[in-house]
Amino acid sequence: MGAFKMRGATHAILKLSESERHHGVVTHSSGNMAQAVSLAAQRLSIPAYIVMPENAPQAKKDAVRGYGGIITEVESTIEARQAEADRIVRERSATLIHPSNDINVILGQGTAAVELLRDYSDLDYIAVPVGGGGLLAGSAIAVHHHGEACKTIAGEPMAADDAYRSMQTGKIEKNESADTIADGLRTHLGDINFPIIQKYVEEIIRVEEAEIISAMRLIWERMKIIIEPSCAVPLAAITRQRNKFENKKVGIILSGGNVDLAKLPF
Amino acid sequence: MGAFKMRGATHAILKLSESERHHGVVTHSSGNMAQAVSLAAQRLSIPAYIVMPENAPQAKKDAVRGYGGIITEVESTIEARQAEADRIVRERSATLIHPSNDINVILGQGTAAVELLRDYSDLDYIAVPVGGGGLLAGSAIAVHHHGEACKTIAGEPMAADDAYRSMQTGKIEKNESADTIADGLRTHLGDINFPIIQKYVEEIIRVEEAEIISAMRLIWERMKIIIEPSCAVPLAAITRQRNKFENKKVGIILSGGNVDLAKLPF
Numbered sequence: 159m160g161a162f163k164m165r166g167a168t169h170a171i172l173k174l175s176e177s178e179r180h181h182g183v184v185t186h187s188s189g190n191m192a193q194a195v196s197l198a199a200q201r202l203s204i205p206a207y208i209v210m211p212e213n214a215p216q217a218k219k220d221a222v223r224g225y226g227g228i229i230t231e232v233e234s235t236i237e238a239r240q241a242e243a244d245r246i247v248r249e250r251s252a253t254l255i256h257p258s259n260d261i262n263v264i265l266g267q268g269t270a271a272v273e274l275l276r277d278y279s280d281l282d283y284i285a286v287p288v289g290g291g292g293l294l295a296g297s298a299i300a301v302h303h304h305g306e307a308c309k310t311i312a313g314e315p316m317a318a319d320d321a322y323r324s325m326q327t328g329k330i331e332k333n334e335s336a337d338t339i340a341d342g343l344r345t346h347l348g349d350i351n352f353p354i355i356q357k358y359v360e361e362i363i364r365v366e367e368a369e370i371i372s373a374m375r376l377i378w379e380r381m382k383i384i385i386e387p388s389c390a391v392p393l394a395a396i397t398r399q400r401n402k403f404e405n406k407k408v409g410i411i412l413s414g415g416n417v418d419l420a421k422l423p424f
Numbered sequence: 425m426g427a428f429k430m431r432g433a434t435h436a437i438l439k440l441s442e443s444e445r446h447h448g449v450v451t452h453s454s455g456n457m458a459q460a461v462s463l464a465a466q467r468l469s470i471p472a473y474i475v476m477p478e479n480a481p482q483a484k485k486d487a488v489r490g491y492g493g494i495i496t497e498v499e500s501t502i503e504a505r506q507a508e509a510d511r512i513v514r515e516r517s518a519t520l521i522h523p524s525n526d527i528n529v530i531l532g533q534g535t536a537a538v539e540l541l542r543d544y545s546d547l548d549y550i551a552v553p554v555g556g557g558g559l560l561a562g563s564a565i566a567v568h569h570h571g572e573a574c575k576t577i578a579g580e581p582m583a584a585d586d587a588y589r590s591m592q593t594g595k596i597e598k599n600e601s602a603d604t605i606a607d608g609l610r611t612h613l614g615d616i617n618f619p620i621i622q623k624y625v626e627e628i629i630r631v632e633e634a635e636i637i638s639a640m641r642l643i644w645e646r647m648k649i650i651i652e653p654s655c656a657v658p659l660a661a662i663t664r665q666r667n668k669f670e671n672k673k674v675g676i677i678l679s680g681g682n683v684d685l686a687k688l689p690f
Contacts, residue, residue, distance in 0.1 A: 384644055
């Protein structure tokens with residue numbers, strides 16, 4: 159479905175017992191996780207209940223429906239979404255799958271780094287974006303166990319630098335505002351992935367909006383790969399700190415390509 | 425450099441004698457062949473003289489210069505370009521490399537189909553776009569020699585259907601106008617590639633402009649690969665004749681991704 163979330167959603171669903179599968183899964187998301195849970199559940203023939211904000215773009219609702227997700231629309235607040243997801247869990251005995259703060263989701267997200275290290279065992283760094291922290295925590299675990307001298311670093315938008323600040327203060331910080339084009343990275347860390355990130359991530363590098371757009375354009379034009387803005391953040395981070403990465407072998411996880419072609423920043 | 429022309433240019437240059445290489449190569453092109461010849465020559469440390477129309481986009485001139493090509497700008501007529509290329513051949517003893525009507529270019533272009541058949545030996549069809557005919561002729565030779573029951577088909581814009589008409593009449597037809605978004609396919613066949621196409625190509629399927637744009641968008645959105653309009657033409661052809669290709673295994677050669685991001689059709 160065009161993003162790494164498919165890995166975490168699939169792994170989390172595969173870990174359910176037969177009885178849990180029978181009752182289905184729930185997630186609340188307006189983005190890639192909604193599609194990932196729908197498609198992963200469809201493949202295993204179990205119901206997927208997706209709580210979406212009523213103002214989510216039609217294209218995203220269509221994609222979720224296309225993958226067999228059963229949508230409930232609610233008011234566009236985190237409280238309304240959480241309450242509705244809780245109600246479905248209660249009434250249908252369905253299992254909630256959190257987009258990033260769930261150990262099986264985290265381990266699933268880590269499989270991209272495992273595969274990358276299998277192909278290139280001599281990487282000095284693996285770079286990923288950080289939003290909710292699932293991909294970063296999963297990649298860091300993978301790098302710790304499968305890498306030789308490899309280290310994990312993350313890129314984060316300056317405009318939503320909660321993870322960077324969390325590393326500084328030692329507690330989960332949130333964003334008061336999150337006005338970044340990297341719309342997948344506006345969320346904050348969770349209590350399951352944060353300790354993993356603290357333990358295994360070398361550095362979180364913050365980048366400006368213009369750097370994100372420029373890195374996105376470079377990947378589009380030179381690699382001919384369609385990536386979404388969030389996905390360009392690690393390349394922007396590497397480029398910003400050229401000196402640190404000079405003569406180093408850096409692997410970047412391209413996290414997703416779900417972008418609205420009618421709203422390109424260039 | 426983002427298009428299949430790199431294969432043909434490289435093969436043609438590798439076939440030159442040492443003395444020929446010393447004198448360099450010439451091509452006249454406003455598109456991908458100019459970049460391909462420049463880059464292939466640069467890799468072998470030989471001079472590449474590129475004749476370009478003076479009104480070619482600055483981005484294309486920059487790309488050619490970036491790959492080490494030595495540009496001569498001329499009036500934007502085929503006669504002026506041909507005359508200037510001839511002059512360079514005469515004065516510098518350089519070798520002219522035609523973008524599509526040169527047997528070594530044709531054989532180089534065919535390597536993509538060879539690789540595809542190596543990965544998927546059971547293909548029923550390989551589909552490519554047809555413009556000047558180099559990729560089509562090369563692919564058809566490759567399919568004939570390396571395929572099992574595989575056949576070669578081509579997609580062509582209705583608005584520049586010279587190759588389709590050439591197959592009907594048995595002689596090389598030209599386009600009176602060629603108002604198609606698939607700007608790489610406006611050229612006509614040559615006397616070297618046409619007999620190969622006549623002998624080994626099963627069918628040329630013509631498509632409308634809207635079908636090209638829709639196929640292009642589908643590849644962007646679902647495969648997350650940036651392709652240029654010319655590259656979408658074979659998928660448009662397959663889609664147009666769904667019945668013929670139902671339950672068949674069809675390989676499509678994605679021919680290039682050099683597209684101006686500021687001028688997208690969607």
